[in-house]
Amino acid sequence: MELSWRQPPAVSQRITAEVIAMDLDEGRVRLSMAATGNPELWAFLRSLHRGEILSGTVTAIERFGVFVALDDGPDHPVFPGVGFITIPELSWxxxxxxxxxxxxxxxxxCVFLQFDTWNGEARLSLRATQPDAFQAFVDGIAVGxxxxxxxxxxxxxxxxxxxxGGIEGLVHLRELASMPPDTPESVVQVGDEVSVVVTEIDREKRRLALSRRQASPSADLR
Incomplete structure (x- = not known):
């Protein structure tokens, strides 16, 4: 059960709550007091559709994400905005x-992703409004x-x-030199220009595996 943001109920207290989910297999019903206490907010969030483009103003930046006050949305009773963008959804x-x-x-x-019933907020994606530079880049390269x-x-x-620009790949320790080093510092330093061979492209996880050893078979320790 999701409690009110303002005051949790006492034992044996009679409450009014709204059914927001049902699990027939487990025989459980999920209730929300926050829903009944904030009908305007819940009605707005329920009216949104996945993929819908929304506009708003960034109101707060936290280490775990960004709050957004949506132009057409109500105020949130607790948070500085009814919209929220997690860190991974900020940029490609x-x-x-x-x-x-x-x-x-x-x-x-931003693009609307889902209605977070626990926090009563619209989960958003900023990166979904931008082209994915990684996918465009790997379209033009190949393994080897x-x-x-x-x-x-x-x-x-x-x-x-x-x-x-903005696209990085990982050179595993064993792929740094002809003889695998104990530490990367013994081979390269930040800022060094290097030649690398593409060894793996993972589009789904957006990962690029590289090898300095294969690009320079004679590559050795510093």
Whole structure:
């Protein structure tokens, strides 16, 4: 059962709640007091359709996502906006912080994904309004092709190499040199320009696997 955002009920207290879901297999009914206490909000959220384009203003940026006050939507009784964008739905490209993509006060267009009945909010996607640069890029390359790129990040299991604007691939530690190094720092540093061979393209997970070793068979430690 979903409780009211304002005051949870006491034991034996009589309440009014709305059925929002049923599980016939488990014999369970999901109720919401928040729904009955905020009929305008619930009516608005129920009127939305997946894929619908909505407009609004960014009202708050948190580490877990971005709140959006929708132009045609009501106020939320708790949150700074009835719309919410999770971090993965902000952009197709890699970014360090949500503020790299949007700013408070910015007016944006988003795609409606679903009605979050637990929080009483519209889950939105900003990246769905943008072309996916990764898919466009891999349309023009193939496994076995050699690319040039810049090392952008070192991690214990390898390095990330940017092969074009915003598109990065992973060179696993074993693919860094002819003799697998103990650490990536012994082979490359952030900012180095390297040649890499495409070893795998995963469109569904949007991942690119690369090999420096195959591009330079004589590649060795620094």
């Amino acid at each position: 490209r890699h970014f360090e912080a949500a503020s790299d993509v949007v700013q408070v006060g910015q007016h944006i267009l 092709q050699t690319l040039r790129g810049k090392v952008t990040k070192l991690v214990p299991f390898g390095v990330f190499v940017q092969v074009t």
